[in-house]
Amino acid sequence: METFITIATLFVLGSLIGWVIEVLFRRFFSAHKWINPGFMVGPYIPLYGFGVVILYLLSNLDFSVIGLDQLSPWTIILKILFIAFSLIFIEFIAGLIFIKGLKIKLWDYSNQKFNIMGIICPLFSFFWLVIACVYYFFINPYLVDFISYLAKDPTHFYYFFIGIVIGMMIVDFAYSMHVATKIRKAAKELKIVINLDKFKEFVKTKTHELYFKESNENYHKPFFFPFKYSKVSMHEKVKKYKEEFDNKIKNISNKETNNKEEK
Numbered sequence: 001m002e003t004f005i006t007i008a009t010l011f012v013l014g015s016l017i018g019w020v021i022e023v024l025f026r027r028f029f030s031a032h033k034w035i036n037p038g039f040m041v042g043p044y045i046p047l048y049g050f051g052v053v054i055l056y057l058l059s060n061l062d063f064s065v066i067g068l069d070q071l072s073p074w075t076i077i078l079k080i081l082f083i084a085f086s087l088i089f090i091e092f093i094a095g096l097i098f099i100k101g102l103k104i105k106l107w108d109y110s111n112q113k114f115n116i117m118g119i120i121c122p123l124f125s126f127f128w129l130v131i132a133c134v135y136y137f138f139i140n141p142y143l144v145d146f147i148s149y150l151a152k153d154p155t156h157f158y159y160f161f162i163g164i165v166i167g168m169m170i171v172d173f174a175y176s177m178h179v180a181t182k183i184r185k186a187a188k189e190l191k192i193v194i195n196l197d198k199f200k201e202f203v204k205t206k207t208h209e210l211y212f213k214e215s216n217e218n219y220h221k222p223f224f225f226p227f228k229y230s231k232v233s234m235h236e237k238v239k240k241y242k243e244e245f246d247n248k249i250k251n252i253s254n255k256e257t258n259n260k261e262e263k
Contacts (some may be wrong), residue, residue: 014048
């Protein structure tokens with residue numbers, strides 16, 4: 001039971017902290033907007049939860065069973081590289097599942113050099129390596145003690161809290177899968193892959209803007225439920241999104257052609 005609670009705690013903490021990191025990263029470094037990141041509606045990203053669980057399990061893995069000295073510098077380096085590779089692998093598999101299975105891009109590294117399918121790239125893989133080092137040397141020793149202390153809570157109030165959060169995540173996952181299935185159906189028919197962040201922003205502005213302008217209704221842009229108030233079907237949203245994307249590509253192509261002609 002204690003092991004299960006430990007894993008569940010790490011998953012919840014990782015999911016919540018990962019969501020905060022992604023929100024701040026998009027606001028101050030990438031999109032420069034407040035965007036609710038990830039596939040789900042609530043303030044959690046399960047991919048980070050799985051990542052923290054992997055960090056914890058591999059950092060505490062006993063390499064002595066295969067004849068390696070746990071305190072050897074080479075063993076530590078090997079363990080950190082193994083952790084980083086595992087995180088990169090999880091990122092790639094998760095991205096691939098969404099692109100191939102749901103026609104959705106949760107993130108896009110296409111503008112980064114030497115990227116693979118826009119899912120992983122050397123720059124962000126290096127960040128995973130840095131995270132592995134920081135976690136192993138500065139976080140894991142304290143986190144192990146902290147989680148062990150919480151897991152032994154005699155009141156079991158802590159168990160209840162973790163259970164509630166995981167229950168909310170399960171309900172959220174079911175709802176998000178329902179939405180993603182609708183997106184997938186439309187994207188498959190139109191033969192495109194949806195960039196989820198851009199699609200959310202598009203839905204919050206263009207399709208809603210058209211509808212509420214015509215109906216004279218008040219509208220606020222929802223942060224957690226970007227699709228909630230729209231009276232436009234998902235197929236129509238995806239169709240309009242594709243049209244705007246095609247128009248942008250066409251305009252860029254025309255500008256490049258005009259520049260060449262001017263030269």
